Amino acid sequence: MASQLSATVTLTFIAFFGESLNANEFIESGPYRFIMQGDCNLVLYVNRTRALWSSRTNGRGTNCRTTMQNNGNLVVFSGTNDVVWSSGSARGPNNYRLIVQGDGNVVIYGAALWATNTVQSSRRRLL
Numbered sequence: 001m002a003s004q005l006s007a008t009v010t011l012t013f014i015a016f017f018g019e020s021l022n023a024n025e026f027i028e029s030g031p032y033r034f035i036m037q038g039d040c041n042l043v044l045y046v047n048r049t050r051a052l053w054s055s056r057t058n059g060r061g062t063n064c065r066t067t068m069q070n071n072g073n074l075v076v077f078s079g080t081n082d083v084v085w086s087s088g089s090a091r092g093p094n095n096y097r098l099i100v101q102g103d104g105n106v107v108i109y110g111a112a113l114w115a116t117n118t119v120q121s122s123r124r125r126l127l
Contacts, residue, residue, distance in 0.1 A: 015098040017070040023063060029100040040064035040084060042076050044106055044116055052104060053116040055085040072096040072110050089114035 013029035015021065021042075026035035032052075033045045041058035043051050055076055057064075063079025073090035075083055087108065094110040101107060104120035 013100045015068045017068050017072075017094075017096045020065045020067040022065045027098075027100050029102050032100050032102075032104050032106075034098075034100045034106050036064060036066045036076070040076065040078065042066050042085065044100075044104075044118060046104060046120070052118040052120075053106070057085045060084045068096060068098045068108070070094070070096065072108055072114075074098060074108060074114065087114040 013027055015027055021027065021036040023036055023038045026033050028034065031047045033048055034042070035045065036042055037058070039058040040061040042055040044053040046052055057076055061076075061078030061080075061082065061084045064076055064084060066074065066076050068074055069090070070093050071090040072092070072094060074087040076085040078084050089108055091110070096108055096110040098106065098108050104118050105115050106118070107115040
């Protein structure tokens with residue numbers, strides 16, 4: 001389970017299957033922050049200001065959470081448990097984990113199933 005400092009800060013860059021990010025919780029690695037925003041949009045930021053990727057789900061629910069499922073699927077649920085967005089990476093039960101990598105890519109591992117494909121070259125990484 002990811003250790004938590006407060007209701008809005010998660011200390012690890014890994015989310016294991018069964019773990020969730022509630023509104024305004026995030027995982028981060030270096031300058032990269034993967035956050036379940038209060039507007040129901042799941043976003044990857046660099047330096048907390050520039051969005052590299054988003055689920056494009058802002059305003060599609062309230063009290064949303066993102067859950068790493070045991071089948072390898074990353075899902076954004078509304079507060080009423082409706083699926084708002086899915087990574088489409090469900091395969092079968094395994095020990096999947098979501099990792100915010102130091103290169104700016106967010107990847108689901110078990111066998112690599114899904115990624116934001118936002119790897120930043122070392123020259124552009126911290127812009």
